Structures are given as C-alpha cells and as structure tokens.
Amino acid sequence: MKICIIGAGAMGGLYGTRLIMAGEEVHFVDNRQSVVDNINQQGVHLTGVDGEHWIPAKASTTASDFFPVDIAFIHTDTNNSAAAAIQANAVLDKQDGWCITFQNGIGNVEKLQHELGIERVAGGISYHSAASPEPGQSFHTNVGKTWIGELDKKPSARVTRLNETLSNAGFDVQIAEDINAIIWSKFVLNCAVNPICAITGFRTGEIGTHRAASEFQKRILAEVLEVVDARGISLVGQAPRATIEGLADRLFNRPSMLQHMDAGLPTEIDALNGAVVQQGRALGVSTPFNEALTLLIKARNDQTIQEIHGPEIDYDALERRSK
Numbered sequence: 001m002k003i004c005i006i007g008a009g010a011m012g013g014l015y016g017t018r019l020i021m022a023g024e025e026v027h028f029v030d031n032r033q034s035v036v037d038n039i040n041q042q043g044v045h046l047t048g049v050d051g052e053h054w055i056p057a058k059a060s061t062t063a064s065d066f067f068p069v070d071i072a073f074i075h076t077d078t079n080n081s082a083a084a085a086i087q088a089n090a091v092l093d094k095q096d097g098w099c100i101t102f103q104n105g106i107g108n109v110e111k112l113q114h115e116l117g118i119e120r121v122a123g124g125i126s127y128h129s130a131a132s133p134e135p136g137q138s139f140h141t142n143v144g145k146t147w148i149g150e151l152d153k154k155p156s157a158r159v160t161r162l163n164e165t166l167s168n169a170g171f172d173v174q175i176a177e178d179i180n181a182i183i184w185s186k187f188v189l190n191c192a193v194n195p196i197c198a199i200t201g202f203r204t205g206e207i208g209t210h211r212a213a214s215e216f217q218k219r220i221l222a223e224v225l226e227v228v229d230a231r232g233i234s235l236v237g238q239a240p241r242a243t244i245e246g247l248a249d250r251l252f253n254r255p256s257m258l259q260h261m262d263a264g265l266p267t268e269i270d271a272l273n274g275a276v277v278q279q280g281r282a283l284g285v286s287t288p289f290n291e292a293l294t295l296l297i298k299a300r301n302d303q304t305i306q307e308i309h310g311p312e313i314d315y316d317a318l319e320r321r322s323k
C-alpha cells in the first residue's frame with residue numbers, strides 16, 4: 001500500500017514512522033519547510049514509548065510530488081482541513097484513491113467530502129498522544145486505540161485492508177460500526193479537556209484535582225452533552241462524565257491545544273467548543289460557558305502568538321503616549 005501522510009507533526013509522524021517500519025511505502029506532506037527539510041535530510045525521528053528511531057523518508061510541501069497513492073492520512077490540525085483536502089485530491093489515485101481523517105473536532109469530514117466527494121472519505125479517531133518537540137520529530141507519550149470506519153456504516157474491503165495494515169504496524173485497531181458516533185464521543189472529551197488545559201496550563205489529569213477547574217469542566221461538559229442530545233447523537237463507550245472523572249490524577253499528557261497555545265500556534269477551538277456554540281444556536285440550546293471559554297481561548301491565543309512571533313510591543317511607549 002502506498003500511503004501519503006498529510007500533516008507530518010506529532011501524530012502524522014507517529015503513524016507514518018510505524019508504517020514505514022512495518023514495510024509500507026510512506027511519504028510525508030507538510031506546509032512547514034522546516035519539517036520537510038528535516039525529514040529529507042535526517043529522516044523522521046520517533047521517540048517515547050516506542051524507543052528511539054531515525055527512519056529515512058521523503059517529504060514535500062507539494063503532495064502531487066508523490067502521485068499516485070492509494071490512501072492519504074489526514075493528520076493536520078482542523079485549521080488546515082480545507083488545504084489538506086486539496087493536497088489529498090492532488091496525490092490520490094484518480095480511480096481508487098481515498099483518504100481517512102484522524103483529526104480532532106467536527107467539520108473536518110465535510111470539508112474533505114466537499115473537495116474529494118463523499119465516497120472517497122472515511123473516518124478515523126486515534127487515542128494515542130504525542131508531541132513534536134522538533135520539526136520532523138514525534139514524541140509518543142501515550143498508547144491508545146485507533147478506530148476506523150466507513151461513514152455510511154457499511155463494511156468495505158478498503159477499511160478491512162487498512163485494519164490489517166495498521167495492525168501489522170503495531171496499532172490496536174478496531175473497525176467501528178458507526179465511526180461518526182466515535183468521532184462525536186472523542187469530540188465530547190476533547191471539549192471538556194483540551195481548552196481547559198490550554199487556558200489554565202494544567203495537564204489532563206490535573207483538572208480533576210483542582211476544585212475550581214473541576215467545577216468549570218462539569219459545566220462545560222453539561223452544555224456539550226445537551227447539544228449532543230439535541231442532535232440525537234448516540235455516544236459510544238463509557239459515559240462521558242465517568243470517563244472524565246477517571247482521568248483525574250491519572251493521565252498527565254499535554255493535550256494538543258495546550259501544545260499549540262504554548263508554541264504560539266492557532267488552536268482548534270472553532271472545531272471544538274466553538275462548534276458547540278454554533279450547534280447550540282442552531283438547536284436552541286444555551287451554551288454560555290462554552291462561548292466564554294471559546295472567547296477566552298481566542299484572546300489568549302492571539303496574545304501568545306503576538307508574544308512569541310512578534311513584533312514586540314513597546315508598552316513603555318504606549319504608556320507615555322496615553323498621558
């Protein structure tokens with residue numbers, strides 16, 4: 001199977017590197033030249049629970065360089081979903097090529113389907129955790145399950161083959177009867193965890209050990225579940241409240257939104273709590289806590305981007321001018 005990983009960050013690096021090590025032909029596409037250069041010059045760098053590996057690989061900012069491939073994995077953040085869809089369309093085999101998204105949040109599937117067509121898109125979710133300390137590096141911090149499935153809920157040969165391919169690469173894979181329910185189930189957890197970590201600096205398991213953060217999380221989650229109920233969506237697995245309570249003082253990863261915030265990168269808030277607010281308005285469900293959190297994340301994100309990437313603000317000059 002010839003595979004293109006679109007988004008060679010923490011998760012894209014993890015999946016791509018394991019697949020290469022399992023004997024698959026894998027190429028990487030990323031819009032960051034530093035990532036592409038590092039991969040081409042020294043290979044992808046996988047560290048963490050998998051041990052340390054430097055694996056030779058090819059990367060480009062232009063997906064068409066690797067045309068044609070059988071499948072494209074979409075591992076970009078949600079802000080780049082539309083651009084990733086264009087890259088996927090340029091690299092996929094025109095007859096049988098298809099893509100699968102492993103992104104957080106909701107709305108990604110629809111952007112891919114708009115560009116590629118409904119039948120060329122499948123859904124996936126990963127419960128692995130990883131970070132990317134350096135361009136082209138994936139630091140694998142937590143092992144979890146990978147879910148894949150067709151969006152129309154029908155069995156397919158291509159998903160069965162992908163299941164075998166990922167399993168051979170050491171992933172714990174399960175084909176979902178309803179992948180959309182899996183996507184929404186993770187969406188609920190992401191909304192209750194990621195932005196609270198990003199705004200407070202807490203790691204996942206620290207939220208439940210602090211009274212104020214824990215109380216705020218309960219109010220965020222209550223609104224999210226109201227929206228889910230109004231949409232008529234059936235979640236899968238353990239009840240969300242019990243799942244989140246079980247994270248307290250146990251899981252200490254740094255969610256991707258906290259990583260983005262600290263690095264001065266745009267967050268995925270619009271595909272998470274921002275989407276809750278939009279869905280709530282359409283359904284007549286009030287979501288004041290999610291709206292407040294969305295606005296705070298956006299304000300804090302703007303501040304960190306400016307502070308890290310500049311230009312530097314001369315506050316003394318501003319103070320003098322105001323007198």
